[in-house]
Every structure is written in structure tokens, then in C-alpha cells.
Amino acid sequence: MAQESLPDVLEGPSTSVRLTGNRELARRLPLFDVCGLIALAGLVTAIAFRRPDVLALTTPFVVAIAAALALWRPVDGVVKIRADRTRIVEGEDVTILVDITSPSGIGRVEIELEPSDRLVAVGSLRAVTTVKSNSTTTLAFTVRASDWGVAKIDKLTVRVCDRFAMFGGELDARADTTVTIGLPEDRISASLEAERFRSIVGSHLSNDRGQGMEIADIRPFQPGDSTRNINWRISNRRQEPWVTLRHPDRSTTVVIIVDAHDGENDEQRMTQRRSVSAAMSLSRGHLALHDRVGLLVVGHTVQWLPPKLGRNQLFQIADRLVAVSNAPEASRRMYRPPAVSTIPNNAIVVAVSPLRDPLMVSLVAEIRSRGNPVSVLVPQTEQARSSRRRLRITNRTTEQARRLAAVEQKIGVQSLRERGVGIVAWAPDEPVITVIDSVRQLRQAMARGRSW
Amino acid sequence: MLTWHIDRFFRAGPLCALVTLVLPMAMAAFVNSQSSEDNILGILLVASGVIFIGSLIGSALASGFGAVLFSLGTTVAEVPVLIMVAVGISLYTTLVIHDLSGSFHRGPRVARAIWRNTSLTTLVVTATSTASFALVYFVANLTTWQSIVVPFGVAAIGFAAKLAADSHQTFGRQLTAKRRSQSDADNPVS
Numbered sequence: 001m002a003q004e005s006l007p008d009v010l011e012g013p014s015t016s017v018r019l020t021g022n023r024e025l026a027r028r029l030p031l032f033d034v035c036g037l038i039a040l041a042g043l044v045t046a047i048a049f050r051r052p053d054v055l056a057l058t059t060p061f062v063v064a065i066a067a068a069l070a071l072w073r074p075v076d077g078v079v080k081i082r083a084d085r086t087r088i089v090e091g092e093d094v095t096i097l098v099d100i101t102s103p104s105g106i107g108r109v110e111i112e113l114e115p116s117d118r119l120v121a122v123g124s125l126r127a128v129t130t131v132k133s134n135s136t137t138t139l140a141f142t143v144r145a146s147d148w149g150v151a152k153i154d155k156l157t158v159r160v161c162d163r164f165a166m167f168g169g170e171l172d173a174r175a176d177t178t179v180t181i182g183l184p185e186d187r188i189s190a191s192l193e194a195e196r197f198r199s200i201v202g203s204h205l206s207n208d209r210g211q212g213m214e215i216a217d218i219r220p221f222q223p224g225d226s227t228r229n230i231n232w233r234i235s236n237r238r239q240e241p242w243v244t245l246r247h248p249d250r251s252t253t254v255v256i257i258v259d260a261h262d263g264e265n266d267e268q269r270m271t272q273r274r275s276v277s278a279a280m281s282l283s284r285g286h287l288a289l290h291d292r293v294g295l296l297v298v299g300h301t302v303q304w305l306p307p308k309l310g311r312n313q314l315f316q317i318a319d320r321l322v323a324v325s326n327a328p329e330a331s332r333r334m335y336r337p338p339a340v341s342t343i344p345n346n347a348i349v350v351a352v353s354p355l356r357d358p359l360m361v362s363l364v365a366e367i368r369s370r371g372n373p374v375s376v377l378v379p380q381t382e383q384a385r386s387s388r389r390r391l392r393i394t395n396r397t398t399e400q401a402r403r404l405a406a407v408e409q410k411i412g413v414q415s416l417r418e419r420g421v422g423i424v425a426w427a428p429d430e431p432v433i434t435v436i437d438s439v440r441q442l443r444q445a446m447a448r449g450r451s452w
Numbered sequence: 453m454l455t456w457h458i459d460r461f462f463r464a465g466p467l468c469a470l471v472t473l474v475l476p477m478a479m480a481a482f483v484n485s486q487s488s489e490d491n492i493l494g495i496l497l498v499a500s501g502v503i504f505i506g507s508l509i510g511s512a513l514a515s516g517f518g519a520v521l522f523s524l525g526t527t528v529a530e531v532p533v534l535i536m537v538a539v540g541i542s543l544y545t546t547l548v549i550h551d552l553s554g555s556f557h558r559g560p561r562v563a564r565a566i567w568r569n570t571s572l573t574t575l576v577v578t579a580t581s582t583a584s585f586a587l588v589y590f591v592a593n594l595t596t597w598q599s600i601v602v603p604f605g606v607a608a609i610g611f612a613a614k615l616a617a618d619s620h621q622t623f624g625r626q627l628t629a630k631r632r633s634q635s636d637a638d639n640p641v642s
Contacts, residue, residue: 034547128560
């Protein structure tokens with residue numbers, strides 16, 4: 001449990017709690033009072049009744065108090081808490097390391113961790129140990145990521161006392177170390193089908209000839225050709241100048257909109273999870289195609305990541321998507337993100353939203369009105385399927401409100417379809433790859449309709 | 453309510469709490485076997501029960517009250533002084549274990565150094581207390597009770613006088629200390 005020396009190669013920021021000079025840790029403990037009471041009672045009895053043999057009962061308590069008073073020193077030390085990893089995947093274990101360093105030594109130290117809801121203890125999160133002078137004792141606690149999102153250690157409790165357990169105290173501290181829990185990698189990568197989704201947004205590899213890396217053809221040099229394109233090897237073989245033609249490297253811009261709706265019950269949390277999974281899949285797929293990908297999270301707060309390329313952008317998107325799970329209640333939602341005007345006009349917009357809210361519908365409509373091709377994935381819940389069963393257990397008003405909301409949603413969906421937004425319903429048991437394929441087919445059909 | 457008590461039992465460190473019952477009960481039986489007085493066993497068992505309850509509910513005061521009651525019963529029992537020494541040591545050990553039971557609630561991981569340090573500390577305290585008591589008892593048997601009390605009284609009076617003198621000296625220094633002038637206070641740089 002307590003390991004005296006661990007290699008100092010562990011990652012992650014740490015939080016330090018200073019014990020030195022804290023008056024809360026220099027209080028009298030109950031054992032001191034009890035020992036004092038017994039010692040006093042024994043001394044008074046021995047003197048009052050002139051029975052020195054009674055001192056035999058109280059001498060250990062007197063000696064203990066005297067030794068504790070004589071040997072007491074103020075608590076001196078630092079407690080440092082850190083996680084061995086700050087990014088984990090759901091279901092993985094993370095080790096929380098607590099280093100206790102003291103120049104003068106601590107007789108007894110109790111460490112207790114209180115993690116947030118997304119972390120589950122593997123074994124006990126309390127440990128009792130001792131610290132020798134000028135040494136560091138490291139305690140390792142293991143917690144498991146039970147749910148995706150941003151988790152942290154809510155509270156760190158430190159209790160210290162001297163070796164006689166007569167002086168000491170308790171200290172609570174908040175650890176700032178956070179752990180980002182992502183969706184399992186296999187689930188995300190399983191939903192990736194970059195080639196398929198590529199056809200949704202149009203072929204990136206154009207049939208045109210232009211500047212690029214991929215060779216398309218060769219032909220004799222013509223007036224106007226750049227000398228940079230001369231293929232010297234073939235020109236030498238054919239004894240006349242030939243040029244290399246290349247496919248132009250074209251990339252597109254994709255903006256993914258995630259509706260950070262509430263996660264107040266299991267169904268909504270599942271919907272939230274699927275939305276994030278789809279957004280992550282799309283981001284990963286398009287970034288692999290060297291597309292610029294931007295993210296707009298609409299909900300309790302507006303999270304706008306401008307379209308960029310590269311792996312760093314993927315990490316940024318993953319962080320923002322993980323933060324979606326910590327969204328508070330609906331009353332704080334915002335629907336007029338200022339970033340709408342910054343979305344490029346030629347960007348392909350893919351929204352993942354249940355479209356329950358008219359304001360979200362109007363946001364999608366506004367983006368569509370600016371000329372962007374927009375597709376919406378609408379995750380459905382089991383609630384819609386089991387509405388008839390729920391009718392028995394819910395009251396009439398609630399059911400009417402639910403029906404009204406459903407009608408409103410249908411109206412919104414219909415208005416978006418009329419504006420040329422491709423909307424695909426996403427059943428609960430349908431994998432993301434299938435629904436993306438459905439979007440691709442829908443967009444192809446819409447493109448054919450326009451060409452006719 | 454029953455669930456609360458069961459939960460409390462396990463959170464208090466059941467093993468330690470059990471020891472705080474078994475150890476005083478064993479001492480109670482031992483004292484009773486060496487005593488010719490009546491009802492001693494009853495008093496000591498009640499005291500053991502109070503100590504045990506104190507361990508269960510995590511109250512040092514309750515356990516301390518039990519220890520005082522146990523000491524009272526032992527005093528009334530008129531047992532040999534060596535047995536009283538043993539009782540004193542066992543009561544102190546019981547309270548130390550009671551304190552450990554408080555630290556061990558909710559089943560934490562405990563380093564071996566805790567057991568080692570606690571055992572060593574308890575051993576040193578008991579050995580020192582035994583030696584101290586032996587010295588006091590030896591002197592007490594050689595002389596009269598007044599010859600013990602008077603030197604302690606004289607020493608106490610002397611100690612009190614020294615404390616008073618120190619306090620007076622400190623207070624006097626504070627009164628006669630040179631104070632900074634107002635201009636110095638306004639211009640700390642100069």
C-alpha cells in the first residue's frame with residue numbers, strides 16, 4: 001500500500017496541501033482529555049485517601065501525558081495529490097497518488113479521498129500510515145472511470161496526530177486535479193468510416209488537374225505550363241519536355257454542431273453519449289482526410305472551436321465533447337451563438353440534435369439560409385417507442401405536454417426539410433456507421449433531385 | 453436503527469472494539485479471582501461494557517468513564533499492588549486500542565508502521581510508568597506519607613514561583629521596551 005519510493009515519472013498536474021503552521025492540526029485530541037481526567041482522579045484519590053498504591057492505576061496515563069507534552073512538535077509537512085494519467089477512457093483505472101512529505105515526521109496520518117460521481121473506488125479510499133522524518137510516503141489509490149465526462153477528486157481529507165494520539169487535527173482540501181474520461185476508443189473507431197462519409201460531403205480528390213501530391217497523368221509540355229512540373233526523367237527518355245499532372249489537393253471544411261441537451265435521466269444521457277460519439281467519429285474521419293473541422297456545442301454555454309486541421313484539433317474537440325456531459329440544467333441554455341457568422345459559407349454543417357427545441361431548429365434554419373449544406377442526425381430515445389405504455393403511469397397533463405412537444409418537433413423538422421436540410425432519424429439501437437450511411441444516401445438523393 | 457448500529461460496529465473497527473471488551477473482561481476476571489470483596493466482578497464487568505460501548509460509538513469520553521469506573525472497582529477490590537499495576541497498564545492499552553478503532557473505521561488500508569509504532573510507544577509508556585511507580589512506591593514504603601507529599605508541595609510552590617517570576621520578567625520587558633516614534637512609523641524606509 002504505502003510505497004516509500006516511486007519513480008518520479010508520473011504525469012499530470014498536482015495539488016499541494018500545506019500542513020505546516022496550520023492551527024487546526026495542533027488541537028488537543030479526546031485521548032488527552034481522558035488521560036488527564038484519569039490521571040487527575042487517581043492523584044486526588046491517592047492523596048485524599050493516603051493510598052499510594054492507587055497511583056499504580058494512573059501512572060501510565062500520567063507518563064503518556066508527560067511524554068506527549070514533552071515530545072510534541074508542530075506538524076510540518078506537505079501533502080501532494082496527483083493522478084498518474086489525466087486522460088483515460090471509460091472503464092479504465094487511474095491511480096491517484098498522494099505524497100506526504102515531512103521534515104520532522106508525523107506519527108500517524110490518515111488520508112481519505114472523495115471522488116466525484118464518475119469515478120468509482122477500487123478498494124478502500126482511506127489509508128493510515130506514518131511518515132518518518134525527512135522522507136516521503138506515497139499512498140496509491142485506484143479509482144475506475146464509470147462514466148465519460150470530466151471527473152475530479154472532490155475532497156481530500158487529511159487527519160494527523162502525534163505518536164501518542166493526543167495532539168492533532170483534521171484538514172479538508174479540494175483537489176484541482178481533473179481526469180478527462182473519454183468514450184472507449186473501440187466504440188469511437190468502430191463508428192469511423194472516413195471513405196463512406198467522404199462521399200457525403202463530396203469527393204475530396206477532384207478529377208481536375210492542378211497542384212497537389214498525387215500524380216494524375218503525364219503529357220508533353222505545352223505553352224503556359226510551369227517548368228516546375230517538368231518530369232525530367234521522362235523528358236530525358238523521350239527527348240522532349242514532358243510535364244507531370246497532379247490531382248489538386250482539395251479539402252473541405254466541416255462544422256459539427258452538438259446540441260448539449262440535458263443529461264438528467266438515463267435516456268437523455270444515452271442520447272448525449274450517442275451525440276458525442278457521432279461527433280467524435282465525424283471529427284476523426286474528416287481530420288484524417290485533412291479536412292478542417294470545427295465544433296459548435298450549443299447548450300448551457302457556447303463552445304466554439306474554429307475549423308482547423310491536425311491532431312491537436314482532434315484533442316481539442318475531444319475535450320470539448322467530454323465537457324458536454326457536465327452540462328447543467330436547461331434553464332441556462334443559449335441558442336444564439338455569436339459564432340454562427342464565423343462559420344464559412346462553403347462549410348458542410350452536420351448537426352447532432354434531437355430537435356426538441358424550436359430555438360435549435362431556428363439555429364439550423366439560419367445556418368441553412370446562409371447557404372451551407374446542412375445535415376441533421378436526430379437521435380431518438382426509447383421514450384417515443386414506449387409512449388403508449390407510459391400513458392398509464394403518467395398523468396394527463398404531462399402526456400398532453402409531451403404530445404404538444406412532439407407536434408412542435410414535427411413542425412420544426414418539416415420546416416427544415418422544406419429548406420433543404422437533410423434530416424435522418426437515429427434509432428437507439430442503430431450504430432453510428434449505419435446512420436451516417438443513411439445521411440450519405442439522403443444527400444445523394446437530394447443532389448439528384450436538384451440536378452433533375 | 454439496527455442497521456445503523458451494525459454499520460457503526462463495522463465502521464468502528466470491529467476487531468479493535470472487540471479487544472477493548474475482551475481485555476478489560478479478562479482483567480476483571482483476574483482481579484475478581486484475587487479479591488475477597490463482594491460484587492467486584494459486577495462493577496468491573498459493567499465498566500468493561502462501558503468501555504466497549506465507548507469504542508463502538510467512537511466516544512473517548514465514554515471509554516474514559518469506563519476506565520475510571522474500572523479503576524474505582526479495582527481500588528475497592530483491595531488487590532495486591534502488582535495486580536493494580538497490571539490493571540493500570542491494561543486500561544491504558546485498552547484506551548490506545550480504542551483510539552485505533554476510531555482511526556480504522558470504514559476499513560482503511562493500514563501501514564505496518566502504524567502497528568509497530570503504536571506497540572513500541574505503548575511498551576515504552578508502560579515500562580516507564582512501571583519503573584516510575586516502583587520508585588514512588590519504594591520511597592512511599594520507606595518513609596511516611598507526609599515525607600512524600602511535603603517535598604512535592606515544596607517543589608510545586610517553587611515551580612509556581614518560578615513561573616510567576618518568568619511572567620513578571622516578560623511583562624516588565626514589554627512595558628520597558630523602547631517604542632518606535634511616530635516619524636519612524638510613518639517613514640519605515642528611513
